[in-house]
Each structure stands twice: as C-alpha cells, then as structure tokens.
Amino acid sequence: MSASLVDISSVSHRFGQHPVLKDVSLKIEPGSYTILLGPSGSGKTTLLSILGGFVTPSEGKVFIRGEDCTAVPPAKRPTTTVFQDYALFPHMSVGANVGFGLRMQGVDAATRAARAREALALVGLATAFDKKPHQLSGGQRQRVALARALVIEPAVLLLDEPLGALDLKLRRQMQDELKAIQKRVGTAFIHVTHDQEEAMALADHCVVMNDGRIEDEGPPERVYARPATRFSATFMGESTILSGTVTEAKNETVTVATPPGAISLPGTSPVGAKIALAIRPEHLVLGATGGTIALGTATVSDVVFQGSFKRVLAASTQDPALQFIVKAPAAATVQPGDTIAVSCNAGDIILLTD
Incomplete structure (x- = not known):
C-alpha cells in the first residue's frame, strides 16, 4: 500500500x-x-x-x-x-x-x-x-x-x-x-x-x-x-486577524485594503478576493519606532506580566472591533489607557485565503 x-x-x-x-x-x-x-x-x-x-x-x-x-x-x-x-x-x-x-x-x-x-x-x-x-x-x-x-x-x-x-x-x-x-x-x-x-x-x-x-x-x-x-x-497559538479585500495583484504581490490601511505583501489572490491576514503576537511592535508596515494606533485595554514578556491587548482606534494581541518586552512601560502606534514587518504577515 x-x-x-x-x-x-x-x-x-x-x-x-x-x-x-x-x-x-x-x-x-x-x-x-x-x-x-x-x-x-x-x-x-x-x-x-x-x-x-x-x-x-x-x-x-x-x-x-x-x-x-x-x-x-x-x-x-x-x-x-x-x-x-x-x-x-x-x-x-x-x-x-x-x-x-x-x-x-x-x-x-x-x-x-x-x-x-x-x-x-x-x-x-x-x-x-x-x-x-x-x-x-x-x-x-x-x-x-x-x-x-x-x-x-x-x-x-x-x-x-x-x-x-x-x-x-x-x-x-x-x-x-x-x-x-x-x-x-x-x-x-x-x-x-x-x-x-x-x-x-x-x-x-x-x-x-x-x-x-x-x-x-x-x-x-x-x-x-x-x-x-x-x-x-x-488555535495553534494566538494571532491578530485583519480582514481585508485585495485591491491590486501583480508580480506575485497583492495589496490588501484593511481597517488600519492598505498592506502590500507577497501573494497571488485575485483582485476583489476577501482574505484574512494573521500576525503572531511576537511580531507586533508597539511604539513610534517599529516595523515596516504601519498598522495605525491602538488603545491599550489590558497588560498582563507573564515573566519573559507582557501580553498586551489593544483596540485599534481606526476599527475598535480589531483587537491587537501583542507580546511586548517584559521591561516595556505600556499600561492600560495608553494610545500607541502598532506596526510589524511585511515578512511576518501571514496571508490566509479562507
């Protein structure tokens, strides 16, 4: 067999x-x-x-x-x-x-x-x-x-x-x-x-x-x-999920319209396709100096110290329904009520077609 x-x-x-x-x-x-x-x-x-x-x-x-x-x-x-x-x-x-x-x-x-x-x-x-x-x-x-x-x-x-x-x-x-x-x-x-x-x-x-x-x-x-x-x-770990629509697709790169703004990344989905983008907590960056893809600003709702890192929940100011889940450094001074810039690097964004 x-x-x-x-x-x-x-x-x-x-x-x-x-x-x-x-x-x-x-x-x-x-x-x-x-x-x-x-x-x-x-x-x-x-x-x-x-x-x-x-x-x-x-x-x-x-x-x-x-x-x-x-x-x-x-x-x-x-x-x-x-x-x-x-x-x-x-x-x-x-x-x-x-x-x-x-x-x-x-x-x-x-x-x-x-x-x-x-x-x-x-x-x-x-x-x-x-x-x-x-x-x-x-x-x-x-x-x-x-x-x-x-x-x-x-x-x-x-x-x-x-x-x-x-x-x-x-x-x-x-x-x-x-x-x-x-x-x-x-x-x-x-x-x-x-x-x-x-x-x-x-x-x-x-x-x-x-x-x-x-x-x-x-x-x-x-x-x-x-x-x-x-x-x-x-299910296999946590992710922040951005829902979006493909607005441009060429040279194996797609541009996706999302609540925080347009994001370009490698992919082959057709224009008009509804897709989702996933970002792992360790790949999100809080603060003005961050990654190559700006994801707008967010208001921090919860900070939990977990030893080697702080688990931060923050709601997007552009779309309050969008919750960012972030693993911030243990020494980060972020606290509930802060409004802070969120970003990541393009290579860390996962394109999901379902």
Whole structure:
C-alpha cells in the first residue's frame, strides 16, 4: 500500500446521524511523534479510537504496516493505547501491571518479569516493581501506564490526553520524558491533546483538527509560522486577524485594503478576493519606532506580566472591533489607557485565503 507506517484513507464516522469525522486521510511515518490537536468535538479522540480498534469507521480504511486493520480488534492489531486515567489494576503490583499484556500473550512468568523490569527502567521506575499503584504519584502512575504499553513492543503507541490529569509542573516534566522515551525506543507515538503548548513541545508532526476534518498538518514550526487556515492560525497559538479585500495583484504581490490601511505583501489572490491576514503576537511592535508596515494606533485595554514578556491587548482606534494581541518586552512601560502606534514587518504577515 504505502511506505507509511499508518495510512488512514478517506475515513468518515457517524454516531447515529451525527458526523464526527469527515473524509479524513492521514499518513504517519515510522519513528514520528504525531500530535492530533484540536478543540473538544473536533474528532481527534474518535480518530485515535479508530486507530486503536475501539471504533470501526463508517467509511474508509486504516492500514498499519501495509495491512488492512480497519476491522481488526484492539488485541490483534500492532497498537497499544495509554489512557488519561491510566487504567492500572489497583490490586496488582506495578510489575504485574506492566507485564499484564505479556501475560495475555502467553509469555512465561520469568520472561514477563524480566521484560517488565526493563520497561520500568526505561521510564525511570526501576525500583517500583513490587509497589502497588496507590503508592505512586500521578506522574509515576502515568509512567507505569507507558511502560505497560511499551513492553509489548507495539508498532504504534496511542496516547489519549495522557497528561491531562497532571498539574502544570508535572505536565512539563512528563513532556520532556515522553519525548526522550520516544526517541530512545523509536516507536511511532500518536498523541491526542487540546493543549497547543504541549503540541509544540512534543510533536515533529502536528495535525490540527476542527469539526471532523484536518485543517492543517506538518512540522509544528511550519504550522505555527505559516498556518494554512484561519482556524489553524487562531488555535495553534494566538494571532491578530485583519480582514481585508485585495485591491491590486501583480508580480506575485497583492495589496490588501484593511481597517488600519492598505498592506502590500507577497501573494497571488485575485483582485476583489476577501482574505484574512494573521500576525503572531511576537511580531507586533508597539511604539513610534517599529516595523515596516504601519498598522495605525491602538488603545491599550489590558497588560498582563507573564515573566519573559507582557501580553498586551489593544483596540485599534481606526476599527475598535480589531483587537491587537501583542507580546511586548517584559521591561516595556505600556499600561492600560495608553494610545500607541502598532506596526510589524511585511515578512511576518501571514496571508490566509479562507
């Protein structure tokens, strides 16, 4: 079929009459860390369930290692799933939990124990073999669930919001550990989350989903810097969106009429086309000395100190409905009530055609 490890081909799914996936096609490469990112109801968890064999799609096919796995049950396909609630057996030791999948495969007790110890060492819990799950912290239980999934050596590891139950500091720590473990074992990870920062920290392949469709996919750097759609620009990080109409188009440059004024930038949209321009917060400049594209003036409504920068909200004086979202330097003296010039550089403006 394909050199891809996973090939999702034209998959659609309905719950009753309600469509939750709409003609989704996606390829997953060996050794990749793929994040399915999107809001609640976007279809990402349903897609993960189809990959794991817990749901059979209404239409389409799922191939894993070139074999049609669309109707293959979870226990017989080369995938394992790590759930948000860990799903550990409380009456079993950690070692027995990790070795449970091997037990179901008929592996003998001595081999199970040896491989369970190896898997626990891989996730930094070599001394936890004889403990019970209730004796471990949330982060440790998460790692036990990961060891249990990895010990059976799946071709694809599926993770359903695995860090959602952890506090912020532990989530950051587990992100680092997940990425390091994935690099060590080389297994393809497919991880569902609605957390954009988590996606950017972990993924080398980011898939942005919305309303049952894939809006955008690619390396997280590209998806963030040059999002393909308006939704992707506003969900994968924040953006200021300028709506406009193309008034001139020649030599692969377009001029767009926007509320703050005319803006020229590279593009090929036809004259009269309604388009949107996106600008990331770190690319907006406050003050008289700024970028090459003037965006008028704005009145500051809110300033929030966030450590390395200040997050500034400011309403355009030309169009009060236009809200600028700015990452200003931490030392900036801007405060609510100030009216200040806003600008950016032409190369930092993203032209969206939807």
